Amino acid sequence: WDVQCANKVKHFMWRFCHNSLALRMNLKRRHIDLDTRCVVCNRLDEDGAHLFLKCKDMVKVWELLSLGKQREVLASKCSAKEVTETIMAMKDDQRSICCIALWWCWLRRNEIREGGQRREPASLAHSIQVTATEWSKSAPSPSVAGSRSIQRWEKPRGDQVKVNCDVAFETVSGN
Numbered sequence: 262w263d264v265q266c267a268n269k270v271k272h273f274m275w276r277f278c279h280n281s282l283a284l285r286m287n288l289k290r291r292h293i294d295l296d297t298r299c300v301v302c303n304r305l306d307e308d309g310a311h312l313f314l315k316c317k318d319m320v321k322v323w324e325l326l327s328l329g330k331q332r333e334v335l336a337s338k339c340s341a342k343e344v345t346e347t348i349m350a351m352k353d354d355q356r357s358i359c360c361i362a363l364w365w366c367w368l369r370r371n372e373i374r375e376g377g378q379r380r381e382p383a384s385l386a387h388s389i390q391v392t393a394t395e396w397s398k399s400a401p402s403p404s405v406a407g408s409r410s411i412q413r414w415e416k417p418r419g420d421q422v423k424v425n426c427d428v429a430f431e432t433v434s435g436n
Contacts, residue, residue: 265357265397270364278345300374309341321382358393365389
């Protein structure tokens with residue numbers, strides 16, 4: 262998973278690829294009795310294709326991210342694995358923003374499911390862009406990542422003391 266994003270997004274993408282997210286249609290296939298309508302739009306059955314690529318709000322988000330054509334290509338795929346393979350074949354910047362968009366969609370869906378407020382597609386698109394920008398800034402450059410030097414312990418200067426400790430704090434007792 263060569264993607265410029267946090268490990269939690271990579272884990273999410275692995276679950277997305279293996280169709281193991283707790284989408285309502287996946288839960289129904291596991292014989293859990295529930296309303297299968299999409300949490301976001303409350304119209305169609307909530308499967309991965311609908312929630313991430315075909316739900317009316319997400320279509321707007323993909324357009325606002327200037328990824329409408331990529332969304333159409335992804336929506337034409339037959340499985341989550343094919344969608345993931347297509348994303349992984351994209352250019353670095355598109356690959357990252359697609360993964361982050363899917364992850365944000367999942368977060369938003371879970372917020373709504375838990376009673377949180379719905380967000381406008383423009384707000385979600387903005388959050389995706391900000392996240393992508395922040396993570397791309399914090400990612401190590403290829404030259405730095407490949408040239409990591411081994412740091413050895415050095416004795417502190419005479420006027421310094423180095424203390425290594427593992428600490429736990431309990432607020433009730435103050436210890």
